[in-house]
Amino acid sequence: MNPSRYTPRIRRGDLLAKVMPAADAARLFQPGMTVGMSGFTRAGDAKALPRALVERSRTEPLGLTLITGASLGNDSDGLMAEAGVLARRLPFQADAALRRKINTGEVMFIDQHLSDTAEQLRSGSLPAIDIAVIEAVAIRADGSIVPTMAVGNSASFVQHARAVVVELNLAAPLALEGLHDIYLPRARPERTPIPLTTPGQRIGGTAIAVDPARIAAIVVTDSPDSPSTVLPPDEGTAAIARHVVAFLEGEVAAGRMGPRLLPLQAGIGTIANAVLHGLAQSSFRGLTMYSEVLQDSAIALLDSGHLALASASSITLSADMHDRFVHNIERYRERIVLRPQEISNHPEIVRRLGIIGLNTALEFDIYGNVNSTHVGGTHMMNGIGGSGDFARNGELAIFVSKSDAKGGAISSVVPMVAHVDHTEHDVDVLVTEWGLADLRGLAPRERAPLIIERCAHPDYRAALHDYFGRALLRGGQTPHVLDEALAWHERYRNAGSMR
Numbered sequence: 001m002n003p004s005r006y007t008p009r010i011r012r013g014d015l016l017a018k019v020m021p022a023a024d025a026a027r028l029f030q031p032g033m034t035v036g037m038s039g040f041t042r043a044g045d046a047k048a049l050p051r052a053l054v055e056r057s058r059t060e061p062l063g064l065t066l067i068t069g070a071s072l073g074n075d076s077d078g079l080m081a082e083a084g085v086l087a088r089r090l091p092f093q094a095d096a097a098l099r100r101k102i103n104t105g106e107v108m109f110i111d112q113h114l115s116d117t118a119e120q121l122r123s124g125s126l127p128a129i130d131i132a133v134i135e136a137v138a139i140r141a142d143g144s145i146v147p148t149m150a151v152g153n154s155a156s157f158v159q160h161a162r163a164v165v166v167e168l169n170l171a172a173p174l175a176l177e178g179l180h181d182i183y184l185p186r187a188r189p190e191r192t193p194i195p196l197t198t199p200g201q202r203i204g205g206t207a208i209a210v211d212p213a214r215i216a217a218i219v220v221t222d223s224p225d226s227p228s229t230v231l232p233p234d235e236g237t238a239a240i241a242r243h244v245v246a247f248l249e250g251e252v253a254a255g256r257m258g259p260r261l262l263p264l265q266a267g268i269g270t271i272a273n274a275v276l277h278g279l280a281q282s283s284f285r286g287l288t289m290y291s292e293v294l295q296d297s298a299i300a301l302l303d304s305g306h307l308a309l310a311s312a313s314s315i316t317l318s319a320d321m322h323d324r325f326v327h328n329i330e331r332y333r334e335r336i337v338l339r340p341q342e343i344s345n346h347p348e349i350v351r352r353l354g355i356i357g358l359n360t361a362l363e364f365d366i367y368g369n370v371n372s373t374h375v376g377g378t379h380m381m382n383g384i385g386g387s388g389d390f391a392r393n394g395e396l397a398i399f400v401s402k403s404d405a406k407g408g409a410i411s412s413v414v415p416m417v418a419h420v421d422h423t424e425h426d427v428d429v430l431v432t433e434w435g436l437a438d439l440r441g442l443a444p445r446e447r448a449p450l451i452i453e454r455c456a457h458p459d460y461r462a463a464l465h466d467y468f469g470r471a472l473l474r475g476g477q478t479p480h481v482l483d484e485a486l487a488w489h490e491r492y493r494n495a496g497s498m499r
Contacts, residue, residue: 001220001222003016003019005170005220006019006168006170006220009136009137009138009139009168009170009174010138010139010168010218011138011139011140011141012139012140012141012142012143012212014212015139015143015212015215015218018215018216018217018218019217019218019219019220020217020218020219021219022048022049022051022052022219022221023052023055023056024217025049025052025165025216025217025219026049026052026053026055026056027056028131028163028165028216028217029053029056029062029064029130029131030062030130031060031061031062031063031064032062032063032064032065032087033062033064033065033130033131034064034065034067034126034127034128034129034130035064035065035066035067035129035130035131035132035133036067036068036129036131036132036133036153036154036156036157036160036161037049037050037066037067037068037072037132037133037134037157038068038069038132038133038134038135038147038150038152038153038154038157038167039068039069039070039071039072039073039076039135039150039152040068040069040070040071040150040151040152040153040292040293040313040314040316040341041070041071041094041150041228041268041292041293041314041316042071042072042073042225042226042227042228042316043073043148043149043150043225043293043314043315043316044069044135044147044148044149044150044151044152044154044225044314045068045072045073045074045076045135045150045225045226046072046076046133046134046135046167047074047135047167047169047221047223048167048219048221048223049133049165049167049219050072050074050076050079050080050085051076051079053080053083053085054079054080054083054085057080057083057084057085058083061084061085062084062085063084063085063086063087064085064086064087064088065087065088065089065090065127066080066085066086066088066089066090067090067091067117067121067126067129067153067157068090068091068092068152068153069092069114069150069151069152069153069154069313069314069341070091070092070094070114070152070292070314070341070383070385071092071093071094071095071382072093072095073225073226074223074226075095075097076095077089077093077094077095077097077098078095078096078097078098079097080098081095081097081098081101081106081107082097082101086098086101086107087107087108088107088108088109088110089102089107089108089109089110090109090110090111090112090117090126091110091111091112091113091114091116091117091383092111092112092114092382092383092384092385093109093382093383094382094383099380099381099382102380103378103379103380109380109383111373111380111383111384112383112384113345113384113386113388113389114292114341114345114385114386114389115341115342115345115346115347115386115389117153117156117342118153118156118184118340118341118342119342121153121156121157121160122156122160122187123187123188128160128162129157129160129161129162130161130162130163131161131162131163131164131165131216132154132157132158132160132161132163132164132165133164133165133167134147134154134157134158134164134165134166134167134208135147135148135166135167135169135172135221136148136166136167136168136169136172137168137169137172137173137174137176137177138168138174138177139166139168139215139218140207142209142212143209143210143211143212143215144205144207144208144209144210145158145164145166145207145208145210146176146177146180146206146207146208147176147180147207147208147338148169148172148176148225149172149176149225149314149315149316149338150313150314150315150316150338151180151182151313151314151338151339151340151341152313152314152340152341153340153341153342154208154340155182155184155208155340156184156340156342158208158209158210159184161214162214163214163215163216164210164214164215164216165215165216165217165218165219166215166217166218166219167218167219167220167221168218168219168220168221169221169222169223170220170221170222171221171222171223171224173326173329175329175330175333176329177206177207178206178333179206179329179333179336179337179338180206180207180337180338180339181202181203181204181205181206181337181338181339182204182205182206182207182208182209182339182340183196183203183204183205183339183340183343184204184340184342184343185342185346193348194343194346194348194349196343196349196352197352197353198353199263199288199289199290199309199310199311199337199353200288200309200311200335200337202337204339224322225316225322227317227318227319227322228295228296228316228317228318230268230269230270230273230295230296230318231270232274233273233274233277233278234274235433236402236433237270237271237274237275237402237433238274238278239433239434240271240274240275240400240402240431240432240433241274241275241277241278241279242278243431243435243436244275244278244358244398244400244431244436245275245278245279245281245282246436247398247429247431247436247438248261248282248284248356249282249283257395259284259285259286260284260285260286260287260288260308261284261287261356262353262354262355262356262395262396263288263289263290263353263354263355263356264276264287264288264289264290264291264355264356264358265289265290265291265292265350265355265356265357265358265359265386265390265394266289266291266293266295266297266298266358266359267292267293267358267359267360267385267386267387268292268293268295268316268385269360271360271400271401271402272295272358272359272360272400273295273296273297274297275358275400276295276297276298276301276358277297277300279297279301279306279307280297280300280301280304280306282306284306285305285306286308287301287306287307287308288307288308288309288310288311289307289309289310289311289312290311290312290344290349290350290353290355291310291311291312291344292312292313292314292341292344292345292385292386293312293313293314293315293316294310294312294314294315294316294317294336295316295317296317296318296321298310298312299317299321299324299325299332300321302332302335302336308335309335309336309337310335310336310337311336311337311338311339311344312336312337312338312339312344313338313339313340313341313343313344313345314338314341315336315338341386344386345386345389345390346389347389347392347393350389350390350393350394351393351394354394354395355390355393355394355395355396356394356395356396356398357387357390357391357394357396357397357398358398358400359372359385359387359390359391359397359398359399359400360372360387360399360400360401361399361400361401361412361422361430362374362375362381362401362412363401363410363411363412363413363414363417363418364399364401364412364413364414364417364427364430364451364455365413365414365415365416365417366413366414366415366447366448366451366452366464366467366468367424367444367447367448367451367478368424368427368430368439368444368447368451369416369417369420369422369423369424369427370399370417370420370421370422370427370430371417371418371419371420371421372384372385372387372399372421372422373419373421374418374419376418376489376492376493377417377418377419377486377489378418378419384421387399387421387422388421388422388426391422391426391427392422392426396428396429397422397426397427397428397429398428398429398430398431399422399427399429399430399431400430400431400432401430401431401432402432402433403432403433403434403455403456403457403460404457404459404460408457408459408499409492409496409497409498409499410492410497410498411456411457411459411460411464411488411498412432412457413432413451413452413455413456413457413460413464414488414489414498415464415467415468415471415480415481415484415485415486415487415488416480416485416486418486418489424439424444424447427439428440430451430454430455431455432455432456432457434454434455434456434457434458435453435454435455436454436455437450437451437454437455439451443477444477444478444479445472445479448468449465449468452464452465452468459499460498460499467481467484
């Protein structure tokens with residue numbers, strides 16, 4: 001590659017000697033190492049090193065422990081899993097090939113709340129990072145690294161790593177510089193309160209500090225992030241959005257929050273994205289977001305004026321929206337802040353700001369327990385992500401789901417979830433296309449009939465009422481027919497349908 005293309009982005013002269021091909025940088029990695037890679041939901045991930053490590057592993061299996069912010073793009077997780085690069089993976093993933101390896105036990109997966117990883121690195125509960133691989137817009141004269149479209153855990157990886165490899169991505173516009181707010185808490189017991197009191201406040205620097213001597217290699221790339229695959233709203237997701245908007249309007253009418261609401265958080269995925277799109281049809285103006293990821297809907301809300309500002313750890317967009325964002329960065333610069341995920345998801349901040357959390361459930365039961373991660377109770381889908389950070393600590397925990405799946409063969413409302421990620425204690429509101437169940441202030445015996453009538457698919461309501469009625473005869477604070485509680489899941493496993 002012509003050096004004139006990248007030298008303006010490497011503003012410290014002695015680092016130019018560390019520019020090398022990805023294949024050469026891959027030789028720095030040794031079998032069994034713990035590696036921290038930038039990347040959060042397809043944004044800001046390393047593009048060249050994963051493939052170079054795949055090539056390296058063809059002659060020497062590496063068996064790395066790989067820690068990221070969240071999922072990677074460019075099929076990197078799957079390619080590395082298939083090639084034997086990965087022995088252990090955390091804290092989140094969304095790749096079909098890696099998912100298969102996890103569910104067969106070939107890759108050990110640690111599913112973590114996204115706010116926890118940095119804390120465990122800091123305390124030494126996780127193995128020390130041997131090499132951090134960080135995608136960058138530029139390297140400043142002091143050696144500090146300017147991230148691209150995500151911060152994720154990158155700042156923590158750099159802080160703790162023995163060595164740092166920078167992927168300098170020429171496809172990332174220099175105008176991203178200044179979008180970031182890099183702040184890391186101090187170690188306990190000397191930690192002080194995180195001084196963030198409003199979503200748009202900046203409390204740190206705009207680049208990741210690092211001793212330049214620890215930068216072991218610089219790999220130059222020119223590759224955009226993988227585009228998101230979020231589908232446009234359909235009839236079902238549009239109905240869910242209408243229910244959520246009507247509920248929030250009711251909260252304002254009841255005086256429980258003001259017309260600008262409280263800061264919003266939305267998990268990744270089609271349904272959450274559709275609900276945010278629904279806000280564009282509402283009367284709300286001047287909204288704020290304090291979230292993990294900004295999707296297409298967040299940019300659209302900024303453009304429409306419904307959203308005043310947004311704080312997140314990552315921006316993950318479709319190809320068309322990415323082009324729109326990149327060509328209009330100056331319009332967004334003062335209205336978007338990208339932070340480390342430890343801060344975007346920090347319980348202290350989530351509780352202080354009173355976040356309205358909107359996240360997706362695979363299934364929930366008649367008492368309000370939510371399964372976000374395990375199909376059939378055993379097989380990992382993607383991971384818990386940040387939903388628990390916001391559900392446990394926010395002002396409102398809203399979980400959304402289509403009422404059925406697989407053409408009606410699966411009910412998303414079941415007698416008992418086969419795996420619990422969010423207990424009834426952390427769940428305030430459940431929503432499907434059929435309706436919304438506000439569970440606040442209700443005991444389990446009051447929750448069940450409401451969830452069945454408001455959220456369950458009509459084809460499954462009679463069976464759920466029958467189960468609940470027979471459970472009541474057995475008594476208890478949370479009535480169950482224990483020998484039948486998971487029978488719906490077993491029926492689907494054996495017969496292909498819960499009916």
